[in-house]
Amino acid sequence: MRVTVRVFARLRDIVGSPEIVRDAAPGATVRGVWHDLAAEFPELVKYERSISAAINAEYTRMDRVIGDGDEVAFLPPVSGG
Amino acid sequence: MSERLAIGPGALNVERLSSALDEGGADGAVVTFLGLVRNHNAGRRVLYLEYEAYEPLAVKSFERIAEEIRARWPSARLALHHRVGRLEIGEASIAIVARSPHRADAYAACRYAIERVKQISPIWKREFFEGGDVWIEGATADPDDELARAHAERAACV
Numbered sequence: 001m002r003v004t005v006r007v008f009a010r011l012r013d014i015v016g017s018p019e020i021v022r023d024a025a026p027g028a029t030v031r032g033v034w035h036d037l038a039a040e041f042p043e044l045v046k047y048e049r050s051i052s053a054a055i056n057a058e059y060t061r062m063d064r065v066i067g068d069g070d071e072v073a074f075l076p077p078v079s080g081g
Numbered sequence: 082m083s084e085r086l087a088i089g090p091g092a093l094n095v096e097r098l099s100s101a102l103d104e105g106g107a108d109g110a111v112v113t114f115l116g117l118v119r120n121h122n123a124g125r126r127v128l129y130l131e132y133e134a135y136e137p138l139a140v141k142s143f144e145r146i147a148e149e150i151r152a153r154w155p156s157a158r159l160a161l162h163h164r165v166g167r168l169e170i171g172e173a174s175i176a177i178v179a180r181s182p183h184r185a186d187a188y189a190a191c192r193y194a195i196e197r198v199k200q201i202s203p204i205w206k207r208e209f210f211e212g213g214d215v216w217i218e219g220a221t222a223d224p225d226d227e228l229a230r231a232h233a234e235r236a237a238c239v
Contacts, residue, residue, distance in 0.1 A: 009205035079217040080204025
């Protein structure tokens, strides 16, 4: 199945694009998508413990199972205001 | 997008935010907060900032903050706009308006809102300073982190 991965701020700089589409195995979790991404872009690894994640623009835990066509977002520590 | 809770490139208008919260004259207090782009940070001379956001989730985070305020200070209501894009020194990046029949709740709600934005809203600032630029990274956003929420509530109630 296919998922759209969105990344922001420093993570977007590392990936080189705000949005990429990747294949994921049925039953894959948000964490699994992150690990695939970090394997592709090793500079992401140091963010493993500080990121937040969202599915379809709702915050989610990393162990959530994703579905075909989902938009998975990875967010570095925030700095609004 | 709600008139009260929004994010985008457009200029901020506190009067409009306040009017959007008016409920026919029942309020005795309006507290406003404007966050400004500062010309210095961490010993650096700042030239300008660029803000980026995951906008649909940012608006949902504002809605969550408004809900939390309704639960904690039932008489207070919140309006909040955040900007994205390039902002110059002295420009406002965020406007928050809290209204209530009584000033104590309006003050508390306004302070609580800015603390929570900094904790859970998916917004990032990139600082351009003399000699380089850097993404500012603050809190790991976790809306269910009750310790962080309690910290914001304490800040609001001092």
